[in-house]
Amino acid sequence: MCAAFEPGFRAGGPIRSMVGLLEAISDRVDLSLVTRDRDIGSSEPYPVRSGQWIKRGRSRVFYLDGGSLRQWLRLWRELRSTPFDVLYVNSLLGLPFSILPVLAVRCGLLRVRRVLLAPRGELDRGALRIKAGKKRLFLRCYRPVLRGVDLVWHASSTREADDVRRWLPTARIMVVPNNTALPREPLPAVPPEDGPARLVFISRVHPKKNLQLIITALAAVSIPVTFDIYGPLEDAAYWAGCQRSCRELPPQVRVRYRGEVPLSQVRDTFARYDAFVFPTFGENFGHVIPEALSSSCPVICSAETPWSEVITSGGGAVLTESTPAALAREIVRVAGRNATDRLRAKQAAGAAYARWRAEPRNNANVLDEFRTAADPVSATGVVRP
Structure with a gap:
């Protein structure tokens, strides 16, 4: 059932x-x-x-x-x-x-x-x-x-x-x-595009996924960043609050809602970004995290998932505290990388996923x-x- x-x-x-x-x-x-x-x-x-x-x-x-x-x-x-x-x-x-x-x-x-x-x-x-x-x-x-x-x-x-x-x-x-349901092999790392770092959120727009924390943290980011949001608007009141916060962001931060993503397109979407930001309040497994890693997309995540070790070995970061200031620091660290370092982080994400997937228990x-x-x-x- x-x-x-x-x-x-x-x-x-x-x-x-x-x-x-x-x-x-x-x-x-x-x-x-x-x-x-x-x-x-x-x-x-x-x-x-x-x-x-x-x-x-x-x-x-x-x-x-x-x-x-x-x-x-x-x-x-x-x-x-x-x-x-x-x-x-x-x-x-x-x-x-x-x-x-x-x-x-x-x-x-x-x-x-x-x-x-x-x-x-x-x-x-x-x-x-x-x-x-x-x-x-x-x-x-x-x-x-x-x-x-x-x-x-x-x-x-x-x-x-x-x-x-x-x-x-x-x-x-x-x-x-x-x-x-997870892929056997990671996608090759796509070289980053020129311009500001491209961050992404792909999940349900729901209080548990903590999108509001990302938007609040972006208000303290002083360098140019693009942040795209994908996912079903499951909680209308919560999304309205997120939209209000977006209108108060500084001009160097560009936020766009890009609609829903069919399952068949999730990995190709992740592959176009420099990092997946996901400060969730808790995941029993969190399929979207290995999907990002298998797309060679590093992850910035809360510590409330079973993926912390793989994330940190894969070019990403696990927040020691889920506060706007802590998340803003990680976003600035990622956004401040040059194109070469962004590509290396993407390659590390794919490699970390491959190592994890190769473990016999994971089948x-x-x-x-x-x-x-x-x-x-x-x-x-x-x-x-």
């Missing part, structure tokens, strides 16, 4: 995780995927047949129109009649594609032996700060439900495993990175790992309670 899948792209990393999962899964796993028939925030359905199973390689996908009672009933009848070994849920907080399926298992309405739940960063401190009161209340009420099913958590990093353990100390957790598929573990609590990659 997942709320977003291709051809959608607005949900970012979770879509890429599921695409990679389907493409890399072994022939020993029969996978049926249920997803929404339209992109996040869109009223227009995809150009696919909704309400029917569609073959995709060895797997099949059911694109569901959430407003169609007929489609819900058809899906329910088929799922109810089929026994499943695993229900893989790609969210902790999503209602139709996470909470409802788990409740159905808890009440015996779906015949599922085990539930594998990927919280997708929803339990990290940065995410929990947003609408904190509502989330705390929900999580307090939901914890007994999860304890009533045979549940294993899928964490994409040890950092996310710690987030889960902080909320549920007895949790059983498999740590398997979401790497199957695992979570469903195959789960299938081969007779007891997931003692399997390789599992963090014990």
Whole structure:
């Protein structure tokens, strides 16, 4: 179960995780995927047949129109009649594609032996700060439900495993990175263009991604810089505040909103820039970071991701403190490089990604790992309670 899948792209990393999962899964796993028939925030359905199973390689996908009672009933009848070994849920907080399926298992309405739940960063401190009161209340009420099913958590990093353990100390957790959708080789470094340094932000425009901090930091940058913003405007009020801040920037700083980027064009877009600036409040994995590195684009990032070591070895920087002054210093350092040094930093980013990608553990598929573990609590990659 997942709320977003291709051809959608607005949900970012979770879509890429599921695409990679389907493409890399072994022939020993029969996978049926249920997803929404339209992109996040869109009223227009995809150009696919909704309400029917569609073959995709060895797997099949059911694109569901959430407003169609007929489609819900058809899906329910088929799922109810089929026994499943695993229900893989790609969210902790999503209602139709996470909470409802788990409740159905808890009440015996779906015949599922085990539930594998990927919280997708929803339990990290940065995410929990947003609408904190509502989330705390929900999580307090939901914890007994999860304890009533045979549940294993899928964490994409040890950092996310710690987030889960902080909320549920007895949790059983498999740590398997979401790497199957990532490219094998980095793109060659594109020589920088003449003129000011070109910085980029590619992500959802949402408080968690902390775009406002970048704009505030740019106000203290005294040398010419171009900063381009790409991504869906997920939070209109937040974006309005960012726009107000942009209007107060000094003339040497040029900021442009460039719209949304389809997944197929993300790497080529990154390759045109000197650095990706991403002071996120927290990422369980953060697909956009290795995508930038694989495009030979250095990253300036907060310390709230599992990528700090790779970023610093790849011509980028990890902020020791997420303040406008600290970020402004890093932007000035990058923007002050000459063309030769910018190219070297881009080459270092690609090289760091290649080293990381070559590590054997970075090619695992979570469903195959789960299938081969007779007891997931003692399997390789599992963090014990």
